[in-house]
Amino acid sequence: SKQQLIERRIADYIRTNRGRGIQNAAALLIDTRSMDVLAQIGSADFFNAEIQGQVDGTRAPRSPGSTLKPFVYALALEQGLIHPLSILADAPRTFGEYNPENFDREFLGPIRACDALARSRNLPAVELAAQLRHPTLYEFLRGAGVKLPRSESLYGLALPLGGAEVTMEDLVRLYAALANNGELRPLRRTSRDPIASRGRRIIMPEAAFLTLDMLNQPRPEIGAAYSDQAAPVFWKTGTSHGFHDAWSIAVFNHYVLAIWIGNFDGRANGAFVGRTAAAPVLFQIIDSLRTTWPEPNEPHLPPPGANLKRVSFCAVSGDLPGEHCTQQLEGWFIPGISPITQCDVHQEVLVDAASGLRVARDDGTRQLRHEIYEFWPTEMLSIFQRAGVARKVPPPFLPGTDPEVAARMGNPPRITTPAAGQKIMLPLDKTIPLLAKTDGDVGEIYWFAGRTFIGKARPHEVFSWNASAGDYVLTALDDHGRAGSCSVIVR
Numbered sequence: 399s400k401q402q403l404i405e406r407r408i409a410d411y412i413r414t415n416r417g418r419g420i421q422n423a424a425a426l427l428i429d430t431r432s433m434d435v436l437a438q439i440g441s442a443d444f445f446n447a448e449i450q451g452q453v454d455g456t457r458a459p460r461s462p463g464s465t466l467k468p469f470v471y472a473l474a475l476e477q478g479l480i481h482p483l484s485i486l487a488d489a490p491r492t493f494g495e496y497n498p499e500n501f502d503r504e505f506l507g508p509i510r511a512c513d514a515l516a517r518s519r520n521l522p523a524v525e526l527a528a529q530l531r532h533p534t535l536y537e538f539l540r541g542a543g544v545k546l547p548r549s550e551s552l553y554g555l556a557l558p559l560g561g562a563e564v565t566m567e568d569l570v571r572l573y574a575a576l577a578n579n580g581e582l583r584p585l586r587r588t589s590r591d592p593i594a595s596r597g598r599r600i601i602m603p604e605a606a607f608l609t610l611d612m613l614n615q616p617r618p619e620i621g622a623a624y625s626d627q628a629a630p631v632f633w634k635t636g637t638s639h640g641f642h643d644a645w646s647i648a649v650f651n652h653y654v655l656a657i658w659i660g661n662f663d664g665r666a667n668g669a670f671v672g673r674t675a676a677a678p679v680l681f682q683i684i685d686s687l688r689t690t691w692p693e694p695n696e697p698h699l700p701p702p703g704a705n706l707k708r709v710s711f712c713a714v715s716g717d718l719p720g721e722h723c724t725q726q727l728e729g730w731f732i733p734g735i736s737p738i739t740q741c742d743v744h745q746e747v748l749v750d751a752a753s754g755l756r757v758a759r760d761d762g763t764r765q766l767r768h769e770i771y772e773f774w775p776t777e778m779l780s781i782f783q784r785a786g787v788a789r790k791v792p793p794p795f796l797p798g799t800d801p802e803v804a805a806r807m808g809n810p811p812r813i814t815t816p817a818a819g820q821k822i823m824l825p826l827d828k829t830i831p832l833l834a835k836t837d838g839d840v841g842e843i844y845w846f847a848g849r850t851f852i853g854k855a856r857p858h859e860v861f862s863w864n865a866s867a868g869d870y871v872l873t874a875l876d877d878h879g880r881a882g883s884c885s886v887i888v889r
Contacts, residue, residue, distance in 0.1 A: 403686055428574060441662070460643050469535065473535065475732065476604075527558045560637075570656050578606075608706075632649040715742075745770070750766060773791075775812075821889060829863060871884070
């Protein structure tokens with residue numbers, strides 16, 4: 399039976415890895431069609447008092463590490479914050495007094511959303527979690543029946559990084575919802591339990607499909623080349639803060655399998671890393687299960703009638719390609735929801751053939767070349783530089799170029815916070831954060847509410863606006879005279 403097969407695999411794995419301090423594990427396998435529990439291993443040895451073997455690890459609340467991150471991305475997809483190829487920032491950032499960092503203590507710079515999830519980068523996940531609204535990750539988990547005894551403010555933005563304890567049963571139900579087009583259903587333990595033909599929708603089907611698609615990553619032990627030929631496994635790992643828990647969870651065929659490695663008494667171990675402690679036994683079990691059944695491995699396709707479209711994107715900016723975008727790749731987006739704009743990063747400029755400097759217009763006095771350069775917002779350009787990633791930025795203008803003419807060549811500021819048309823409830827301190835994306839040549843942004851000047855800030859700085867209730871047109875004016883606006887309602 400599947401129960402005995404998984405018990406044998408776990409026993410073999412612990413015997414082989416006891417030298418690394420791995421002596422206990424829990425596992426749960428369910429069928430996503432019926433939600434039947436097919437195998438449940440609460441501990442490595444029920445009768446071993448040294449490992450507290452009579453504790454049921456499938457029901458015990460533990461820190462899930464990064465295993466909740468896919469649901470941050472699912473909500474961000476659903477709320478129109480990203481599509482899988484959106485460019486996110488993996489860069490140092492402070493959220494109030496919270497300073498998250500990555501597991502490897504490094505920062506990769508700009509990164510696609512799909513890669514940020516696959517590589518489990520912390521900063522992009524926290525940045526997205528901070529932007530979620532109705533539901534936030536906390537509201538989503540509570541709505542899905544996950545017991546979170548504290549208030550949302552006490553968990554803060556550490557929630558997507560394992561800042562709250564959840565059970566393996568909770569995680570398996572949530573991952574099964576991704577496989578079931580976003581429908582949450584209860585686990586079924588006995589033949590007397592009813593089979594839920596329909597569940598409760600907690601994620602839109604399109605976001606559930608795209609999130610699983612983003613989790614179809616190469617297996618750690620065989621690399622990308624062979625993984626492309628192998629039957630798909632949609633998987634995620636997690637490592638709790640302080641190395642107390644190692645997790646690995648997978649959706650494959652029509653099953654969800656979860657593995658936990660750790661100690662019930664909470665003793666930490668530097669070997670308790672999801673990718674190296676829990677993922678190997680997860681894949682050993684999946685491979686063993688697949689050799690015992692005649693089930694075909696079906697491709698991962700969108701649900702029938704899904705509002706999804708596959709189009710070409712600029713491989714550099716993650717936006718729809720413009721006429722100067724030579725590197726392109728295909729990707730999914732949700733029409734009417736995903737943030738889709740045409741790439742304005744790649745622009746053609748006139749360059750003086752002799753000096754290589756930029757020219758505002760062709761006055762017939764010089765030999766000129768037409769060249770394509772990248773125009774990045776200030777914040778993104780500084781992140782590239784910090785990560786040591788070179789970009790093809792435009793050269794400076796020839797000396798003597800009219801400053802006004804030169805200024806008109808760039809892009810106006812684009813207000814990103816708050817969103818256009820947003821209704822804002824005035825906080826207790828009556829301050830509202832304002833932020834705009836600007837070209838790399840901008841030194842300062844001047845902020846206006848209607849015709850009233852409200853202050854200035856550096857391009858990558860959040861400006862705090864002391865607001866009062868009313869309808870406003872916010873304007874961000876850069877120091878080259880370019881302006882962008884949006885309307886907001888403050889209540």
